C-alpha cells in the first residue's frame with residue numbers, strides 16, 4: 471500500500487483532497503484536547519499523518535515550541551501549505567521555524583533523516599490507513615528514532631461504539647454547494663472481521679454538476695483497518711512500548727464498549743515515567 475492515500479485513485483487528487491478537507495475541518499471537538507496535551511508536554515510535537523494541518527493551530531496555541539507535520543499525500547500537504555499561508559499565526563510560526571511540513575511515509579520514519587527529537591508524537595486517524603499489523607509495527611518501531619527520552623506517542627482513532635456493525639449499501643452521504651456547484655457524495659462500506667481486527671472497504675463517489683450540466687465524477691476507495699484491542703495491545707508490546715493511559719473520549723472518559731474514540735498514550739518502557747507527567751485534563 472502506498473503512503474499517498476490519493477495516489478492510486480483514478481480521479482483528480484486535488485479535488486479529492488478538497489472534499490476530504492471539507493469533512494475533516496468540521497472535526498473540532500478534539501482540538502481542546504490537543505491544545506492541552508501540547509501545553510502539558512511543553513516540547514516539540516510531531517504530527518504523524520498531519521493531512522492538511524487540522525491540528526497545527528491547536529498544537530501551537532498550546533505552546534509547542536515546534537511542530538513538524540508529516541504526510542504521504544502531496545495534495546493534502548499543498549492544502550496544509552495553503553492553510554499556513556492563509557493564517558497569520560501559522561504563517562508567523564512557519565517563518566519563525568516553529569512549524570513545517572514534510573512529505574514522507576510514517577511507516578519509514580527512520581529513513582526521513584529527521585534530526586530533531588520530539589517530546590510528543592500524535593497519530594490521529596492514521597492507523598486505520600495502514601495495511602495491518604506489519605505496517606503498524608513499522609510505524610511504532612520508527613517513532614523510537616525521533617522521540618526524545620521520556621517522549622510519548624498518542625494514537626487516536628475511532629472507538630468501539632463507532633465501528634460499523636454492518637455493511638452499508640451505496641447511499642447518499644450529503645449534498646452541498648461547493649463553489650456554486652452542487653456536489654453529491656455517495657458511499658458504500660463493506661466490512662470483514664479478521665483476526666487482527668476489522669477490515670473495511672470504504673468507497674466514495676462524489677458527483678459535481680458542471681456549469682454545462684454534465685457531471686464530473688470523483689470515485690475514491692480506501693481499505694481501512696481497525697485493530698482489535700488485543701491486536702493493538704500486542705503491537706504496542708512488540709514495539710517495546712507500554713500503554714500508559716487510555717481514554718474513550720477527548721473529555722478523558724474511560725475507554726469502554728460505548729466509547730466513541732480509542733486514545734492510547736504510549737511510551738517506550740525505558741522512558742516510562744509517572745503518568746501524572748502526561749495526564750491531560
Ligand SMILES: C[S@@+](CC[C@H](N)C(=O)[O-])C[C@H]1O[C@@H](n2cnc3c(N)ncnc32)[C@H](O)[C@@H]1O
Nearest residue numbers: 473519520521524541542543575576594595599
Ligand atoms: C484521517 S486522515 C487524518 C489527518 C489528520 N491527522 C487529522 O486528524 O485531521 C489520515 C491521514 O494519514 C495520512 N497517511 C495515511 N497513510 C500514511 C502513510 N503511510 N504515511 C504518511 N501519511 C499517511 C493520510 O494522507 C491522511 O492525511
